[in-house]
Amino acid sequence: MDFDEYQKKAKKYDRFSETEDLMAPGFLEKVLGLTGEAGETADKIKKIIRDKSGKVSEGDKTEVVKELGDVLWYLAGIARYMGVDFSEVASMNLEKLEDRIQRGKIGGSGDNR
Secondary structure, three states: OOOOHHHHHHHHHHHOOOOOOOOHHHHHHHHHHHHHHHHHHHHHHHHHHHHHHHOHHHHHHHHHHHHHHHHHHHHHHHHOOOOOHHHHHHHHHHHHHHHHHHHOOOOOOOOOO
């Protein structure tokens, strides 16, 4: 499955009407959902590090992958609400990273390094 196909199929599970209004409840729900799910992902990994000395079981992997799927759903929704194909997000990201590698700027900080 490619990113755009995922984005189209994921729309089925959105309870809100799509709009490009960034103050609309559906868009805000996606942004807040993304931060929540990213936090849940980080928390699961933190507990693996803290409680299991970083040893990842198959069950741990499954739980982290479920959270990553939730992160993916919210990302696809945010892009959709903004009128952007999810494949464009992925392509732009890889182009940005390639540009940084070519310029020797993959490390460091700053969005536009």
